[in-house]
Amino acid sequence: MVDDFFLGFDGGGTKTTAILIDSSGRERARVLSGPSNPLRIGFDAAFESLTFASTETLRVAGVVPQQVRGVCAGLAGAGRRSVIIRIEPFFKKLFPQAVVHVTADFSVALEAATNGGPGVVLIAGTGSCAFGRGPDGSFARAGGYGPWIGDEGSAYHIGRQAVSAVLHARDALALPTVLEERILPALNLPDWDQLTERIASQPDGVFPDLFPVVVRAADAGDEVAREILFTAAAALGRMAGSVILRLGLKKERFPLIKTGGVFGHSAHLEAKLGAMLANFAPNALLSDMPDSPALGAARLAHRLSAP
DSSP: OOOOEEEEEEEOSSOEEEEEEETTSOEEEEEEEOOOOHHHHOHHHHHHHHHHHHHHHHHHHTOOGGGEEEEEEEETTTTSHHHHHHHHHHHHHHOTTSEEEEEEHHHHHHHHHHTTSSEEEEEESSSEEEEEEOTTSOEEEEEOOOTTTOOTTSHHHHHHHHHHHHHHHHTTSSOOOTHHHHHHHHHTOSSHHHHHHHHHHOGGGTTGGGHHHHHHHHHTTOHHHHHHHHHHHHHHHHHHHHHHHHTTOTTSOOEEEEESTTTTSOHHHHHHHHHHHHHHOTTOEEEEOSSOHHHHHHHHHHHHTOO
């Protein structure tokens, strides 16, 4: 009878996925919760999302906390030691019998993409980052610095560029764009003054939500929207290229995996990015993440808890 379980989390600025597997590696439950990047939403809100994801996953599987032997949480923002030392005690309290490992979201994404081998993962969701492992086991990262100084190519950055483009057009400093007539209805706001106020108080509730607006405008032929997506693709391509070059993978055959909410929605962005990556690393095996990085986290939890 299987009675040992392993819990993995993939948490970002938009949502959290939790996956529970048993000791044979079979998935027993999967639950979605709210965002859990503590640097963007605060630790209390992150703990609330992680608590819901934990308790609901166990409820679905009919498992009690004492049966969980390993927990691995890959969270955006957890590339910083100061974040890890606040998150780990939280999980140790929830799961007293478990080996707990807290790490960055890009680490579990790489685990899910390569299963411990060489490769590169390119993340573009609320934030953005490229992370990889070389043939010698070394690691390299580009991006992942948050919305204040980075996250180029992310949904947040694309939305911010859209608002900026409209405001510049209104000031006769840039080309007109249909984004001007689409942004306010998409956010259910009456005027640009209220948009500015919401951005000041809750930017994460504005900019990422505008990504699909930009995609639809680009599909309708808006040149400004297309340029925003091309710029995002170029930024993501440069991140991946930097990691590939530093790991010595430029001429090698390796998995190059895309993951995050930006991918799979814009033919313009995907075509530009694909052409850049094919030119830079022609032997790379470019594909989308086959499953949630939370599954990689659960597998890593299992491996790290082995005696």
